[in-house]
Amino acid sequence: MAIARYEFLGLPVVISSPAMNDVLARIRRFAQMNATVLIEGESGTGKEVAARALHHLSMRSAKPWVDISCAVLPEHLVESELFGYEKGAFSGAEARKPGFFELAEGGTLFLDEIGDLDFKLQVKLLRVLDCGEFFRLGGTRKVKVDVRLLVATNQNLQESVAEGRFRKDLYHRLAQLRIAIPPLRERREDILPIANLFRESFGIAAGFSPQVEKALLEYNWPGNVRELKNFVLGCGATVIGDRILPRDLPPELGVGGGDAVFPVSDLARLSEVTGESGRLLETAERDLILRVMRQIDGHHRKAARRLGISVRTLSRKLKAYGLESESGEICPQTVGD
Numbered sequence: 620m621a622i623a624r625y626e627f628l629g630l631p632v633v634i635s636s637p638a639m640n641d642v643l644a645r646i647r648r649f650a651q652m653n654a655t656v657l658i659e660g661e662s663g664t665g666k667e668v669a670a671r672a673l674h675h676l677s678m679r680s681a682k683p684w685v686d687i688s689c690a691v692l693p694e695h696l697v698e699s700e701l702f703g704y705e706k707g708a709f710s711g712a713e714a715r716k717p718g719f720f721e722l723a724e725g726g727t728l729f730l731d732e733i734g735d736l737d738f739k740l741q742v743k744l745l746r747v748l749d750c751g752e753f754f755r756l757g758g759t760r761k762v763k764v765d766v767r768l769l770v771a772t773n774q775n776l777q778e779s780v781a782e783g784r785f786r787k788d789l790y791h792r793l794a795q796l797r798i799a800i801p802p803l804r805e806r807r808e809d810i811l812p813i814a815n816l817f818r819e820s821f822g823i824a825a826g827f828s829p830q831v832e833k834a835l836l837e838y839n840w841p842g843n844v845r846e847l848k849n850f851v852l853g854c855g856a857t858v859i860g861d862r863i864l865p866r867d868l869p870p871e872l873g874v875g876g877g878d879a880v881f882p883v884s885d886l887a888r889l890s891e892v893t894g895e896s897g898r899l900l901e902t903a904e905r906d907l908i909l910r911v912m913r914q915i916d917g918h919h920r921k922a923a924r925r926l927g928i929s930v931r932t933l934s935r936k937l938k939a940y941g942l943e944s945e946s947g948e949i950c951p952q953t954v955g956d
């Protein structure tokens with residue numbers, strides 16, 4: 620299968636699998652349209668890459684690309700970031716500030732983690748989508764914009780609709796066009812080409828040994844491309860010589876890979892190494908939290924969701940296990956033209 624390299628908004632991307640070639644064909648088609656696109660896929664599959672490609676390949680590519688995650692900011696900040704505010708709208712609002720909708724004029728606005736958008740803001744967003752107009756916070760004059768909206772989620776939005784957490788009307792409005800990014804384990808042809816791209820971009824001259832390539836191909840990559848990236852980054856730190864060898868692999872890849880998040884064989888070995896046989900459960904919990912945090916770049920809310928615990932419990936456990944340095948604060952990003 621041919622390996623194709625692209626660059627979307629400065630981001631190097633490799634595509635080899637038939638599944639991702641289909642996705643790219645869809646992106647090329649959708650890029651020429653103006654409708655909202657809902658991008659779905661597990662964490663770390665490349666949803667943001669797809670959104671950037673949609674903008675890059677569209678007629679709007681010379682206009683601004685603006686992105687914001689609905690998960691990282693509290694509700695009132697999401698509102699003022701999106702819609703801007705007038706001077707005096709609230710204490711501290713010393714001058715008028717345009718929101719992301721205005722900053723994206725003529726271009727594309729990408730709302731990541733749309734499933735986390737507060738119910739009240741869902742109503743406001745629906746209104747903007749229907750008429751292309753809104754009020755800045757504290758404003759009395761309507762602002763009109765020409766912005767294409769792209770949204771992404773790793774949640775099952777239809778389930779959220781059924782459970783009453785997401786508005787049905789907004790869902791249908793957002794899902795005019797849909798793109799599903801398959802998990803890495805369902806497109807294994809992409810694993811080695813992407814791993815080699817990361818190796819190059821991190822300046823790791825050593826290549827993967829055949830045994831390591833086999834382990835990479837067999838592992839299920841629950842954290843998808845992001846986990847692969849973190850893995851390659853880790854290799855750069857541990858490799859000695861001109862080959863990445865099985866000894867450089869983390870335990871989940873070293874011991875047969877497979878489905879288990881925490882293989883029992885690992886657990887026994889870990890207890891031998893650490894001598895913590897009386898605290899097996901604790902050791903396992905610490906390791907599991909650490910892995911999940913690394914798979915998703917230390918994003919608290921996502922890690923808590925994957926672990927099935929609350930954000931508060933996660934924070935408490937991170938503190939208890941001395942893992943606070945694993946937390947990565949992810950900030951919204953704006954790229955103007």
Ligand SMILES: Nc1ncnc2c1ncn2[C@@H]1O[C@H](COP(=O)(O)OP(=O)(O)OP(=O)(O)O)[C@@H](O)[C@H]1O
Pocket residue numbers: 630631632633634660661662663664665666667668669773813816844845848915
């Ligand atoms: N096909 C690819 N080629 C090269 N790099 C890729 C590819 N797909 C994803 N990546 C890289 O993998 C990382 C994760 O991708 P991205 O941020 O788009 O995932 P995501 O689905 O938005 O994740 P999350 O749900 O955690 O927000 C990024 O660094 C991205 O550049």
Ligand SMILES: [Mg+2]
Pocket residue numbers: 666667731
């Ligand atoms: Mg993302």
